[in-house]
Amino acid sequence: MTLPDVTLNNGVRMPQLGFGVWQVSDEDVVDAVSVALETGYRSIDTAAGYGNERGVGEALSRAGLDREDVFVTSKLANDDHGYDHALRAFDTTMKNLHLEVLDLYLIHWPLPARDLYVPTWRALERLYAEGRVRAIGVSNFQRPHLERVMDEGGIIPMVNQIELHPLLDQRDLREFHAEHHIATEAWSPLGRGYLLEHPVIVDIAEQMERTPAQVLLRWHIQLGNVAIPKSVTPERIESNFRIDDFELSRADMDRIDGIDEDKRFGPHPDEFDGR
Numbered sequence: 001m002t003l004p005d006v007t008l009n010n011g012v013r014m015p016q017l018g019f020g021v022w023q024v025s026d027e028d029v030v031d032a033v034s035v036a037l038e039t040g041y042r043s044i045d046t047a048a049g050y051g052n053e054r055g056v057g058e059a060l061s062r063a064g065l066d067r068e069d070v071f072v073t074s075k076l077a078n079d080d081h082g083y084d085h086a087l088r089a090f091d092t093t094m095k096n097l098h099l100e101v102l103d104l105y106l107i108h109w110p111l112p113a114r115d116l117y118v119p120t121w122r123a124l125e126r127l128y129a130e131g132r133v134r135a136i137g138v139s140n141f142q143r144p145h146l147e148r149v150m151d152e153g154g155i156i157p158m159v160n161q162i163e164l165h166p167l168l169d170q171r172d173l174r175e176f177h178a179e180h181h182i183a184t185e186a187w188s189p190l191g192r193g194y195l196l197e198h199p200v201i202v203d204i205a206e207q208m209e210r211t212p213a214q215v216l217l218r219w220h221i222q223l224g225n226v227a228i229p230k231s232v233t234p235e236r237i238e239s240n241f242r243i244d245d246f247e248l249s250r251a252d253m254d255r256i257d258g259i260d261e262d263k264r265f266g267p268h269p270d271e272f273d274g275r
Contacts (some may be wrong), residue, residue, distance in 0.1 A: 004112055006226055007180040008158040010134045014104065016153035016221055017241065018043030020187065020228035027105065032232045037070070039238045040210045045076035045161075045228045046097075047108055048089060049157035061098055075108035075139055075161075076124075078274030079118040081116035081156055086123035090132070100192050102133045106161055110138070110145040111274050117180050118139075121157075128155065135159065139187070140269040143176050148246045150180070162187040164225060165258050166216070167263040174223075185226035194264045200259050204252050211239055218243045 005013040019036040021029050021044070027053040033044055037059070046056045053074060060070060074097065080089035092195040094102065105124055110117045117138075124136040137159030138149070150156055160177060164170050164186035177184045195201055205212045215227065217240060220227040229240045248256070 003221065006183050006224070007158060008135050008183055009115070010135060010158055012158070014135070014183065014226060015041075015043035016157075017217065017228050017243070018045050018071070018073070018226065018228040019043070019237070020045045020051055021056060022047070022050055022187070022230055024050070024052055024055075024215055024230065024232055026052040028058045028232055029055035029067075030062070032237070034062060035234045035237050037063045037065065039241050040239075041241060043071040043073070043228070045073045047106075047271075048077035048093055048096075049075065049108055050082070053093055056262065057066060057097040057099070071103045072097065073104040073106065074102060075106040078109055078111060079216055080119045081111060081114055082105075082214065083119040083123045086120045087126070090123075091128055092103040094132075101131070102117040104135045104137060105133045106137045106139045106143075106159065107139045109272055109274060110144065110269055111272065112141070112270060113273050115187060117145060118149060118152050121153045125153060127156050128178065137161070137182075137185075139185075140272070141162070142269050143173060145181075145269070146176070146182070154179055159183045159185050159226070159230075161187055161226075163188050163264060163266050164220075165189055165191040166198075166201070166219065166259050167191050167195065167261050168265075169257065171260075174225075183226060184224070185228065186220055187228060188265055189229055190221050190228040194265070198259065200255050204255065208246060208248075210214075214243050214246075215252075215256075218246065218248050222248055222253060229236065
């Protein structure tokens with residue numbers, strides 16, 4: 001058994017399991033990404049707002065892998081909404097990452113109070129048309145935000161990266177994604193660590209002789225989500241990657257589905273103003 005790729009709505013293939021670097025310093029991220037790439041991860045998720053694009057770029061350069069073998073995602077910072085601002089910010093991101101073409105570029109948050117995500121999306125469409133990025137998408141967009149960029153833009157987003165874990169399963173939004181061929185990507189796939197001690201997850205993990213994190217990531221994979229766990233501990237980075245040799249039963253999937261509480265650990269996209 002091997003972990004599958006997800007085929008985006010433009011035909012680009014994206015690894016279903018990636019490595020996230022939120023809250024990892026620019027110094028620490030070099031070693032963390034290096035361990036991830038050595039382990040076998042071939043998808044790295046960063047963002048301008050994380051302040052670690054330079055470190056990610058250094059780790060990619062050190063790895064010596066062929067460029068086409070690593071899928072790199074970054075996201076537009078909240079202060080750079082607007083058509084011209086977004087284009088300039090992309091140039092900075094590419095300089096930091098030492099890349100000529102990015103695999104996936106996302107609007108990090110919709111920031112509806114600022115009402116600039118539509119012209120920002122048009123800037124991403126331009127970058128895509130120019131071949132500077134292989135796929136474009138959004139992050140933390142709710143259905144009304146998605147519908148608006150789909151109605152007023154020219155391209156359906158290829159990805160929506162959202163907070164998603166068994167306590168916030170986002171079923172309705174995932175169904176909307178599936179209807180419009182938008183890939184669902186989960187940030188905080190482990191519920192910021194809270195779910196590692198949830199009794200249902202712990203019980204399934206003990207029965208299967210797996211870690212709670214492996215069980216949670218396997219749940220995401222079997223749902224069809226893209227997942228990007230984060231760690232700076234080499235043992236956990238490696239353990240999180242070893243989920244290709246077991247499957248959860250339908251009964252276990254149902255047990256995990258049943259713990260949804262509509263609980264967010266991050267801000268609500270309708271209310272978040274970027275600060």
